[in-house]
Amino acid sequence: MTAEVRKTLPTILAALHDGTDATADAVAASIGNRFAELTRPAPVRPLATVEAIAAITETTPVRWRHGLIGSVHPAHDRVELRLPTKTIDFPGECAAALDTLVAGRPVTAATLPGLSGADGLVVLRRLLREAVVVVA
Secondary structure: HHHHHOOOOHHHHHHHOOHHHHHHHHHHHHHEEEHHOOOOOOOHHHHHHHHHHOOOOOOOOEEEOOOOEEEEEEEOOOEEEEEOOEEEEEEEHHHHHHHHHHHHOOOOOOHHHOOOOOHHOOOOHHHHHHEEEOOO
């Protein structure tokens, strides 16, 4: 074990042993945030991304960018895609589509749940531009 782990582990164990949900949630959030800070997503190729945005169709498969940490959160009639460095806001009807993307399975604009092919294409172009998804 590294020295840092040896120093930190007793504090984590004591907090978890306390048994309060708030403490466990705070510890989990802290560990998750630290992991997100240390994890780098796969690099993207900017020129290839620009070309992909121009060429994407309803049948072009895309997938979540490997190593990118993100989560979907409802926000009134909207939905937020929260990433380590930014939050992207979408209409509420995009929630199921975003959940599918975060799960990591390759999808196309035509197969995104809850959206028409045309609407799915708009969402995928935005996510390509934001470097959230890549062409599979």
